Amino acid sequence: MPTVVNLDGDLVPPAQAKVSIFDRGFLYGDSVYEVVRTYGGRPFEEEAHLARLRHSADRIGLVPKWDAARTAREIARTLEAARGGDSRDPAAAPWNAGERYVRVVMTRGAGEIGLDPALAVNPVALVLVQPLAGPPAAAYRDGVAAAIVGVRRAPPAAIDPSAKTGAHLPNVLAVREAREAGAHEALLLDGAGFVTEGSSSNVFAVAGGTVRTPPLGAGILEGVTRGVVLRLARSEGVRAEEVPLRPEDLEAADEVFITSTVREIVPVTRLGPHPVGGGRPGPVTRRLHAAFRALAGGPRSVGPRVV
Numbered sequence: 001m002p003t004v005v006n007l008d009g010d011l012v013p014p015a016q017a018k019v020s021i022f023d024r025g026f027l028y029g030d031s032v033y034e035v036v037r038t039y040g041g042r043p044f045e046e047e048a049h050l051a052r053l054r055h056s057a058d059r060i061g062l063v064p065k066w067d068a069a070r071t072a073r074e075i076a077r078t079l080e081a082a083r084g085g086d087s088r089d090p091a092a093a094p095w096n097a098g099e100r101y102v103r104v105v106m107t108r109g110a111g112e113i114g115l116d117p118a119l120a121v122n123p124v125a126l127v128l129v130q131p132l133a134g135p136p137a138a139a140y141r142d143g144v145a146a147a148i149v150g151v152r153r154a155p156p157a158a159i160d161p162s163a164k165t166g167a168h169l170p171n172v173l174a175v176r177e178a179r180e181a182g183a184h185e186a187l188l189l190d191g192a193g194f195v196t197e198g199s200s201s202n203v204f205a206v207a208g209g210t211v212r213t214p215p216l217g218a219g220i221l222e223g224v225t226r227g228v229v230l231r232l233a234r235s236e237g238v239r240a241e242e243v244p245l246r247p248e249d250l251e252a253a254d255e256v257f258i259t260s261t262v263r264e265i266v267p268v269t270r271l272g273p274h275p276v277g278g279g280r281p282g283p284v285t286r287r288l289h290a291a292f293r294a295l296a297g298g299p300r301s302v303g304p305r306v307v
């Protein structure tokens with residue numbers, strides 16, 4: 001399927017989807033966004049994502065062009081326009097094949113150049129739908145490498161970490177550093193050296209059967225997938241704690257995994273140059289991922305698709 005763009009309520013061909021060069025999203029990253037994915041063609045945890053979009057907007061005093069109900073309607077319309085036409089990717093994990101990536105962006109708008117938010121007029125609302133390019137089946141089966149990078153997570157006093165804004169330069173630079181180290185994901189520390197999160201994921205460590213992840217107070221995004229995983233751990237009888245973590249806690253862990261909307265739960269089997277645990281995805285990660293698969297629906301394990 002091609003990319004389908006809904007710009008301000010109009011379905012437009014991607015090449016014609018243009019915003020003003022005066023838009024503050026372009027000039028300053030003055031925007032908020034969400035990434036939602038589908039299962040069976042339907043958005044997953046959409047309410048939580050739309051609530052977080054609202055929260056992000058509130059945190060930076062941005063009035064989104066659309067409310068949650070309108071946004072949900074526009075997402076549905078855009079998904080409808082994006083039906084069919086998928087090419088088969090033999091490397092895709094079965095639960096990602098044929099699914100959609102939905103990006104919702106709300107900018108503060110354009111206006112006279114200047115940092116003052118009061119200059120903004122004409123806010124932009126965008127829904128972009130693409131085929132979901134989730135991690136390949138091999139990433140779930142074998143795990144991925146992550147690298148603790150030198151770029152630090154901006155302190156909460158600088159920008160509220162619970163707001164998902166377009167101001168992403170630190171994350172971009174973190175990924176650049178991770179790629180240079182041959183890693184799939186960058187893990188960012190805060191100014192005091194505590195683990196915060198990935199460039200676009202939350203991070204968990206498993207030691208002695210207990211799952212640990214940094215608390216919201218560590219200055220992280222409250223990941224929707226993180227929330228689902230914490231609930232699943234509790235319902236599976238797996239002890240889960242939100243506690244500050246140091247890099248050593250990740251390095252000494254039996255298992256490490258990252259979570260995000262697009263990735264679900266991906267085992268981290270290498271941290272920098274060192275293998276994590278036995279260097280293979282561990283049993284707690286597998287168990288939580290199986291529970292996640294059961295919740296989200298669709299095929300439960302890496303392997304041939306059962307139809």
Ligand code: PDD
Pocket residue numbers: 035197198199200201202221222223224225226259260261262
């Ligand atoms: N990113 N932390 C950061 C900094 C993120 O950007 C994301 C998500 C997460 C995980 O949140 P969730 O489980 O709600 O997806 C954590 C999205 C997927 C992205 O930017 O593509």
